[in-house]
Amino acid sequence: MSYQIAVLAGDGIGPEVMAEARKVLREVEARFNLDIEYTQYDVGGIAIDNHGCPLPDATLKGCEAADAILFGSVGGPKWEKLPPNEQPERGALLPLRGHFELFCNLRPAKLHDGLEHMSPLRSDISARGFDVLCVRELTGGIYFGKPKGRQGEGENEEAFDTMRYSRREISRIARIAFEAARGRRKKVTSVDKANVLACSVLWRQVVEEVAVDFPDVELEHIYIDNATMQLLRRPDEFDVMLCSNLFGDILSDEIAMLTGSMGLLSSASMNSTGFGLFEPAGGSAPDIAGKGIANPVAQILSAALMLRHSLKQEEAACAIDRAVSKALNSGYLTGELLSSDKRSQAKSTAEMGDFIANAI
Amino acid sequence: MSYQIAVLAGDGIGPEVMAEARKVLREVEARFNLDIEYTQYDVGGIAIDNHGCPLPDATLKGCEAADAILFGSVGGPKWEKLPPNEQPERGALLPLRGHFELFCNLRPAKLHDGLEHMSPLRSDISARGFDVLCVRELTGGIYFGKPKGRQGEGENEEAFDTMRYSRREISRIARIAFEAARGRRKKVTSVDKANVLACSVLWRQVVEEVAVDFPDVELEHIYIDNATMQLLRRPDEFDVMLCSNLFGDILSDEIAMLTGSMGLLSSASMNSTGFGLFEPAGGSAPDIAGKGIANPVAQILSAALMLRHSLKQEEAACAIDRAVSKALNSGYLTGELLSSDKRSQAKSTAEMGDFIANAI
Ligand SMILES: CC(C)[C@H](C(=O)O)[C@@H](O)C(=O)O
Numbered sequence: 253m254s255y256q257i258a259v260l261a262g263d264g265i266g267p268e269v270m271a272e273a274r275k276v277l278r279e280v281e282a283r284f285n286l287d288i289e290y291t292q293y294d295v296g297g298i299a300i301d302n303h304g305c306p307l308p309d310a311t312l313k314g315c316e317a318a319d320a321i322l323f324g325s326v327g328g329p330k331w332e333k334l335p336p337n338e339q340p341e342r343g344a345l346l347p348l349r350g351h352f353e354l355f356c357n358l359r360p361a362k363l364h365d366g367l368e369h370m371s372p373l374r375s376d377i378s379a380r381g382f383d384v385l386c387v388r389e390l391t392g393g394i395y396f397g398k399p400k401g402r403q404g405e406g407e408n409e410e411a412f413d414t415m416r417y418s419r420r421e422i423s424r425i426a427r428i429a430f431e432a433a434r435g436r437r438k439k440v441t442s443v444d445k446a447n448v449l450a451c452s453v454l455w456r457q458v459v460e461e462v463a464v465d466f467p468d469v470e471l472e473h474i475y476i477d478n479a480t481m482q483l484l485r486r487p488d489e490f491d492v493m494l495c496s497n498l499f500g501d502i503l504s505d506e507i508a509m510l511t512g513s514m515g516l517l518s519s520a521s522m523n524s525t526g527f528g529l530f531e532p533a534g535g536s537a538p539d540i541a542g543k544g545i546a547n548p549v550a551q552i553l554s555a556a557l558m559l560r561h562s563l564k565q566e567e568a569a570c571a572i573d574r575a576v577s578k579a580l581n582s583g584y585l586t587g588e589l590l591s592s593d594k595r596s597q598a599k600s601t602a603e604m605g606d607f608i609a610n611a612i
Numbered sequence: 613m614s615y616q617i618a619v620l621a622g623d624g625i626g627p628e629v630m631a632e633a634r635k636v637l638r639e640v641e642a643r644f645n646l647d648i649e650y651t652q653y654d655v656g657g658i659a660i661d662n663h664g665c666p667l668p669d670a671t672l673k674g675c676e677a678a679d680a681i682l683f684g685s686v687g688g689p690k691w692e693k694l695p696p697n698e699q700p701e702r703g704a705l706l707p708l709r710g711h712f713e714l715f716c717n718l719r720p721a722k723l724h725d726g727l728e729h730m731s732p733l734r735s736d737i738s739a740r741g742f743d744v745l746c747v748r749e750l751t752g753g754i755y756f757g758k759p760k761g762r763q764g765e766g767e768n769e770e771a772f773d774t775m776r777y778s779r780r781e782i783s784r785i786a787r788i789a790f791e792a793a794r795g796r797r798k799k800v801t802s803v804d805k806a807n808v809l810a811c812s813v814l815w816r817q818v819v820e821e822v823a824v825d826f827p828d829v830e831l832e833h834i835y836i837d838n839a840t841m842q843l844l845r846r847p848d849e850f851d852v853m854l855c856s857n858l859f860g861d862i863l864s865d866e867i868a869m870l871t872g873s874m875g876l877l878s879s880a881s882m883n884s885t886g887f888g889l890f891e892p893a894g895g896s897a898p899d900i901a902g903k904g905i906a907n908p909v910a911q912i913l914s915a916a917l918m919l920r921h922s923l924k925q926e927e928a929a930c931a932i933d934r935a936v937s938k939a940l941n942s943g944y945l946t947g948e949l950l951s952s953d954k955r956s957q958a959k960s961t962a963e964m965g966d967f968i969a970n971a972i
């Protein structure tokens with residue numbers, strides 16, 4: 253099989269962790285006889301520097317011609333003072349999501365065996381572990397709803413945003429959550445604020461309707477404020493969390509932080525044709541960029557998600573997952589995952605990549 | 613001085629913890645020579661049962677005639693199946709906030725000395741303690757913004773909510789946050805989502821303008837998704853968190869849960885005349901209602917907030933705060949704050965009330 257991949261490494265640690273993902277992909281291609289062609293495009297801050305905007309036309313065209321986008325990370329202090337619209341994160345990610353209608357965002361987060369001490373949770377809570385898949389709607393809600401803007405003058409000047417959801421938007425993402433739950437622990441927790449938002453009342457109603465087609469999956473509803481609380485007390489009781497765009501943004505980050513190992517988390521953003529953007533959950537980490545110490549695992553796992561979801565190469569994806577587990581289970585770790593007394597055993601970005609590539 | 617208080621005890625543990633607050637207030641009145649008259653009104657589920665709606669006219673009229681509202685808690689399984697609009701929480705709290713324009717919500721949360729083990733945070737994080745005041749805008753944003761509703765048919769049926777903020781609304785709540793910070797550790801963290809929301813861009817701008825009048829207070833901005841994360845890692849670095857209505861709902865609950873002792877937290881919701889509603893942060897806890905084991909401290913501290921903010925009786929308020937500290941510091945605690953091996957020393961609701969009343 254032959255594929256075209258648009259590689260958007262971006263800023264900060266993006267390029268260095270991307271290099272390791274490419275290393276691992278090279279082994280996977282050889283072993284599974286895949287013919288993958290990669291084309292690199294500027295995105296984010298580097299694109300602002302080189303072309304004056306965070307998502308240049310050439311990048312967008314390149315993505316259109318590809319089977320999937322392998323994304324690094326964007327942003328950094330250099331571009332923080334730009335107007336919100338022009339900043340790397342906002343100016344690259346949101347248009348990409350909108351343009352390709354990447355409505356389905358999967359953010360898996362689990363507490364890895366042996367890394368419980370990394371979690372900011374109390375030891376008796378983290379000892380129970382957790383494994384949550386956040387299914388976030390990514391092209392609707394208050395992110396893209398119109399009207400959005402400003403009006404009026406002086407003290408009365410006001411800004412407004414519109415949260416908007418249609419049955420169609422809700423049911424397609426709900427369906428994905430239920431299907432994912434079937435392959436896991438068969439429980440969907442739908443997050444809303446139905447005691448305040450009209451959108452949430454419709455959300456709850458449509459999710460109930462979709463649930464009828466999945467009698468084998470348990471459904472519960474929880475308010476967003478309560479969800480942020482319960483995740484702290486009993487994260488192990490959640491399986492799939494189904495969220496609107498804004499609530500998913502907030503909850504998925506809370507869950508990611510609860511693992512204490514952001515460098516291991518990746519996410520998939522897909523549309524209904526299977527096209528998708530695959531990226532690490534962490535940011536561009538400008539403070540450690542260029543030092544060769546960034547954890548490449550999240551980027552490598554993004555490549556696995558890409559193989560699985562866009563390229564439909566499940567076996568190849570599993571090979572990466574297994575190779576990563578092998579590294580982690582052998583205590584082969586970058587510095588941020590080691591307690592200070594073991595920091596001297598820390599592996600570099602390249603060593604991690606080599607180990608995982610060899611394990612394929 | 614003579615005052616009128618509307619007492620809305622509500623459902624679940626509401627009436628029993630309210631009885632203890634009244635006990636403590638009785639001592640305070642005697643000691644500080646206050647003449648406070650209390651009138652009780654139904655609210656929430658009990659009001660639905662007795663009058664067919666969660667906020668009867670008589671209750672609203674009674675509140676209008678009062679100097680402040682001392683609120684218990686509302687809701688329970690009995691009323692959970694009602695349509696969202698008619699449910700106790702939604703149907704009582706939101707109209708009260710709107711009717712009296714209680715735009716300013718103060719939610720203090722601190723990790724009490726000696727209760728660090730209650731926090732769901734890792735012991736080295738909770739050992740550093742934290743003391744955060746969440747200042748939440750309570751009558752604007754997506755809670756009350758118009759239009760809000762539904763339209764269309766079939767798959768295209770959609771729901772919509774409007775987030776809306778004016779300069780006036782933002783600056784008045786920002787001012788309160790900065791003033792509160794002056795009396796504390798002089799730092800305001802303003803929470804927004806300025807990389808996505810037009811409302812947040814205006815929010816950030818107005819907060820910057822207000823900050824000019826408070827050169828002695830440090831201001832930082834943080835995105836809501838990042839805020840939920842940083843609170844888990846370094847809660848001790850936050851002082852005053854300034855939030856819009858929805859973000860404050862989410863964050864204040866996260867912070868409350870981080871203390872691990874919801875039964876100690878209360879909140880004040882006020883308008884610009886000093887009129888306010890004072891309530892415990894926790895819910896009606898129907899599972900423990902009627903057992904005499906609920907923690908009355910949050911309700912008692914609500915009475916202190918009422919004395920301080922609406923009745924301007926600072927000394928009386930401090931007397932309550934001190935009496936509560938005395939109880940907690942002597943290890944005088946209800947069961948939910950004790951580890952299981954010490955559960956036999958648990959004090960009852962009434963014992964807590966007696967101890968605190970005596971300590972006035
Ligand atoms: C950068 C920002 C616009 C984005 C979002 O809010 O969706 C980010 O926080 C994320 O979660 O991918």
Ligand SMILES: CC(C)[C@H](C(=O)O)[C@@H](O)C(=O)O
Pocket residue numbers: 447448477701702705706861
């Ligand atoms: C009951 C509900 C409407 C309310 C809110 O969302 O404001 C509650 O969660 C709160 O925080 O006081």
